Amino acid sequence: MIKLVSWDVDGTLFSYARLFQSLIRLGPRKLQLVGLTALAREIREVWDFHAIVESQRRTADCRVDEARMKGFAEANANEKEALQAALQRMSPRQAAIRLLERFKGLRVQQVALSDFECGYKVKALGVDRYFAGTYSCREIGYWKPSPLVLERLQRDFGVQPGEHLHIGDRPDTDGEACARNGAHFQLIHASPKLWRPLRSLLRRTVEGELQPVKLCRSS
Numbered sequence: 001m002i003k004l005v006s007w008d009v010d011g012t013l014f015s016y017a018r019l020f021q022s023l024i025r026l027g028p029r030k031l032q033l034v035g036l037t038a039l040a041r042e043i044r045e046v047w048d049f050h051a052i053v054e055s056q057r058r059t060a061d062c063r064v065d066e067a068r069m070k071g072f073a074e075a076n077a078n079e080k081e082a083l084q085a086a087l088q089r090m091s092p093r094q095a096a097i098r099l100l101e102r103f104k105g106l107r108v109q110q111v112a113l114s115d116f117e118c119g120y121k122v123k124a125l126g127v128d129r130y131f132a133g134t135y136s137c138r139e140i141g142y143w144k145p146s147p148l149v150l151e152r153l154q155r156d157f158g159v160q161p162g163e164h165l166h167i168g169d170r171p172d173t174d175g176e177a178c179a180r181n182g183a184h185f186q187l188i189h190a191s192p193k194l195w196r197p198l199r200s201l202l203r204r205t206v207e208g209e210l211q212p213v214k215l216c217r218s219s
């Protein structure tokens with residue numbers, strides 16, 4: 001019996017395609033405000049930050065290394081501002097709303113679990129009312145696919161891995177964390193083909209720097 005449902009946020013509660021459209025619509029205003037050079041620098045910094053995150057999640061223990069992300073406070077703030085504005089102007093994924101309603105009807109506790117701060121995201125999307133809490137892997141100290149982030153939720157809500165369902169869009173992070181922990185996993189939507197080359201590019205950015213993560217599945 002499922003007693004706790006956790007939701008990944010990015011790409012799960014909303015689609016990246018819609019987010020991209022929303023960001024493009026906001027682009028001219030942003031360009032007018034900061035200019036092309038500053039905008040290009042902001043995008044580059046956000047890219048570099050996420051490349052570091054991807055490299056850290058591929059280490060053996062997926063530990064968050066804040067020291068390597070120290071110089072990105074401004075990039076994080078810029079990304080948050082852009083995402084908040086974009087998410088406020090778009091709708092969440094309808095498949096997610098249907099499932100959120102279903103679990104609400106069944107009185108199953110639901111939480112949001114993102115690699116990053118996500119309270120403002122669920123609020124901007126208008127779905128914060130469904131969640132008993134929001135969790136950030138960065139704050140917990142381990143990126144997905146570390147099973148420790150799921151264990152933290154299970155401790156907080158007093159449930160066993162077999163009573164926990166996690167819903168996400170990435171088999172290599174959300175799905176793998178569940179495989180290591182023993183929680184149930186539901187893939188809500190595979191990432192669109194459009195994003196695979198981008199993700200591959202991001203991965204190649206860090207290739208050679210670290211060895212691929214060694215998978216150790218729970219029995």
Ligand SMILES: [Mg+2]
Nearest residue numbers: 008010011169
């Ligand atoms: Mg995601």
